[in-house]
Amino acid sequence: MTADTITAADIRINARWLIPIEPADVVLEHQAVLVQGDRIAAIVSQDEADARFRAKEVIDLPSHVVLPGLINMHGHAAMSLFRGMADDLPLMTWLNDHIWPAEGAFVSEAFIADGTQLAMAEMLRTGTTTFSDMYFFPEIVAQLAHDAGMRAQVCFPLLDFPTPWGSGPEEYLSKGEAFIKQWQNNAFIMPAIGPHAPYTVSDEPLSKAVALSQATGAPIQIHLHETAFEVADALEKSGKRPTERLAELKVLGANTQCVHMTQIDESDVALLKSTGTHVIHCPESNLKLASGLSPVQTFRKAGVNVAIGTDGAASNNDLDLFGELNTAAMLAKVVADDASALSAHEALAMATIQGAKALGRDHELGSLAAGKLADIIAVDLGDPFLQPVYDPASHLVYSNHGRQVSHSWINGVPQVQEGKLTRIDVPDLMLRVQGWADRIREQQTS
Numbered sequence: 001m002t003a004d005t006i007t008a009a010d011i012r013i014n015a016r017w018l019i020p021i022e023p024a025d026v027v028l029e030h031q032a033v034l035v036q037g038d039r040i041a042a043i044v045s046q047d048e049a050d051a052r053f054r055a056k057e058v059i060d061l062p063s064h065v066v067l068p069g070l071i072n073m074h075g076h077a078a079m080s081l082f083r084g085m086a087d088d089l090p091l092m093t094w095l096n097d098h099i100w101p102a103e104g105a106f107v108s109e110a111f112i113a114d115g116t117q118l119a120m121a122e123m124l125r126t127g128t129t130t131f132s133d134m135y136f137f138p139e140i141v142a143q144l145a146h147d148a149g150m151r152a153q154v155c156f157p158l159l160d161f162p163t164p165w166g167s168g169p170e171e172y173l174s175k176g177e178a179f180i181k182q183w184q185n186n187a188f189i190m191p192a193i194g195p196h197a198p199y200t201v202s203d204e205p206l207s208k209a210v211a212l213s214q215a216t217g218a219p220i221q222i223h224l225h226e227t228a229f230e231v232a233d234a235l236e237k238s239g240k241r242p243t244e245r246l247a248e249l250k251v252l253g254a255n256t257q258c259v260h261m262t263q264i265d266e267s268d269v270a271l272l273k274s275t276g277t278h279v280i281h282c283p284e285s286n287l288k289l290a291s292g293l294s295p296v297q298t299f300r301k302a303g304v305n306v307a308i309g310t311d312g313a314a315s316n317n318d319l320d321l322f323g324e325l326n327t328a329a330m331l332a333k334v335v336a337d338d339a340s341a342l343s344a345h346e347a348l349a350m351a352t353i354q355g356a357k358a359l360g361r362d363h364e365l366g367s368l369a370a371g372k373l374a375d376i377i378a379v380d381l382g383d384p385f386l387q388p389v390y391d392p393a394s395h396l397v398y399s400n401h402g403r404q405v406s407h408s409w410i411n412g413v414p415q416v417q418e419g420k421l422t423r424i425d426v427p428d429l430m431l432r433v434q435g436w437a438d439r440i441r442e443q444q445t446s
């Protein structure tokens with residue numbers, strides 16, 4: 001072996017197990033992932049890596065499984081500050097009597113900054129490297145995610161009524177257009193349009209959102225068919241199912257992500273399929289608010305892309321995507337009456353490559369392969385409660401908890417090392433979170 005056959009790399013990760021996600025259903029053993037700059041340079045056996053590469057830094061992960069960073073496709077990050085504040089309520093009571101009044105009282109730039117950082121800390125710590133956010137002050141969320149080196153789709157909100165971020169549709173859309181222009185083409189931030197739901201956004205602003213999406217390429221994300229009430233109410237008032245109305249307004253399409261999608265009939269599936277619309281499944285929020293069941297297996301069989309999200313921490317009540325996968329896999333089996341529905345490998349694909357597809361970024365995110373962006377996580381399977389290991393994919397979905405995530409890199413930059421966040425000052429963040437909790441508690445009890 002001569003020196004000129006040796007290739008330099010920044011990082012070499014020696015993995016006991018590696019799940020590349022693509023090709024599907026594969027677990028590799030004793031692999032080395034070579035990272036150069038922001039990309040994966042190669043994935044080869046550790047013997048081949050010894051012969052072909054010299055890395056500046058070598059990380060040995062002898063009891064770990066390495067996989068692509070997880071993609072949390074729906075949430076309201078700063079709602080982490082409302083975690084556990086209003087439990088055991090159905091959606092409309094939760095929103096009308098608790099969440100919207102609390103947002104009116106507390107949402108500000110400072111609230112969004114602290115709540116988003118708290119959410120990012122939790123998501124990073126549990127294996128998420130890309131998240132989607134739909135909340136107020138998206139410019140703050142985008143700046144914070146960018147500065148933390150985390151990838152994010154940030155949807156600006158659009159509603160018929162005023163909120164702390166805007167007076168009504170006209171202002172949301174003009175601020176939103178400027179927001180898209182500011183962040184378009186950024187490596188970390190994907191600006192998007194977030195009409196809240198069919199029952200809070202009327203036809204005219206929805207059509208303007210479609211025009212803005214077509215003009216800028218920004219995706220649309222919307223809560224849709226979350227509850228039986230939403231569908232029944234729409235049918236009673238307009239004679240149309242919400243999916244039908246959105247199809248007529250051209251909201252559905254390959255650049256649109258519909259969140260929740262319960263109460264589904266054949267016409268809904270056909271519309272999603274024919275338009276190429278993506279579904280974002282939020283099983284724990286759907287269960288906790290008793291919203292309904294999403295027929296994930298039906299969507300999958302019909303060829304509709306399904307990604308996964310946690311929703312906000314006020315309706316979940318955590319942002320651990322591994323826990324969400326566990327719930328999704330269990331629920332899919334009961335809903336389909338088929339224990340083979342949503343296998344562990346299929347669930348992992350939902351949180352990686354299918355999220356990347358929904359973002360239109362599956363060419364560079366969502367799987368481990370040479371040339372893709374180096375968004376990588378490692379989960380330590382060495383603990384007694386994860387023994388023995390016959391199949392690491394099974395453990396990740398059925399036995400694991402996100403807190404077993406030991407390492408994470410985004411764009412080749414370490415975010416979690418030995419279970420510790422590298423770029424967020426947690427003690428300082430905890431002080432600010434405590435301050436919000438005191439103020440919120442005081443207002444709730446007065």
Ligand SMILES: CSC[C@H]1O[C@@H](n2cnc3c(O)ncnc32)[C@H](O)[C@@H]1O
Nearest residue numbers: 076099134135136157158196223312
């Ligand atoms: C347009 S900003 C986001 C808006 O949505 C509210 N919200 C949070 N979770 C849900 C949900 O599951 N369904 C509907 N709306 C939700 C959040 O509180 C903000 O007001």
Ligand SMILES: [Zn+2]
Nearest residue numbers: 075223311312
């Ligand atoms: Zn939501």
